[in-house]
Amino acid sequence: MDLLREVVVLLHIVGFAATFGAWVSESVARRFRMTRVMDYGLLLSLITGLALAAPWPAGVELDYTKLGIKLVVLVILGGVIGMGSSQQRRSGEPAPRPLFYAVGVLSLLNAGIAVIW
Numbered sequence: 001m002d003l004l005r006e007v008v009v010l011l012h013i014v015g016f017a018a019t020f021g022a023w024v025s026e027s028v029a030r031r032f033r034m035t036r037v038m039d040y041g042l043l044l045s046l047i048t049g050l051a052l053a054a055p056w057p058a059g060v061e062l063d064y065t066k067l068g069i070k071l072v073v074l075v076i077l078g079g080v081i082g083m084g085s086s087q088q089r090r091s092g093e094p095a096p097r098p099l100f101y102a103v104g105v106l107s108l109l110n111a112g113i114a115v116i117w
């Protein structure tokens with residue numbers, strides 16, 4: 001069970017890597033677009049995060065204030081990616097820059113909360 005939890009944490013980190021990695025590559029390429037990889041990464045972070053929020057195996061201690069804040073940040077992040085995607089689809093232009101930058105900040109914020117809190 002410990003190994004299974006560790007594998008789920010690994011998949012959870014892969015979700016972060018996908019969302020943040022897609023954001024970094026869009027930034028470096030100066031395209032500034034929301035991409036499907038960001039969506040998939042966030043979905044993976046959500047599913048694995050919720051699985052990790054259950055107290056298993058027995059004896060695992062969880063900080064539900066921290067997890068609640070991470071869930072709120074993830075929901076806001078999903079909203080930001082959704083708004084940016086629909087605006088870029090409508091206009092054909094890159095996502096509005098403040099929304100694009102918010103994706104990087106919120107994604108890194110959640111990883112920071114996970115590691116530093």
Ligand code: HEM
Binds near residue numbers: 009012050053074108
């Ligand atoms: C964008 C969203 C998220 C990102 C970037 C993220 C990032 C991370 C990272 C990097 C870790 C590994 C930290 C470590 O093991 O030291 C982690 C662990 C964890 N995350 Fe997330 N996370 C996100 C959302 C969530 C959500 C929504 C939940 C649950 C409601 C959650 C629950 C957990 C749990 C239970 C762990 C295991 C370690 C711990 O108890 O802190 N995460 N997260």
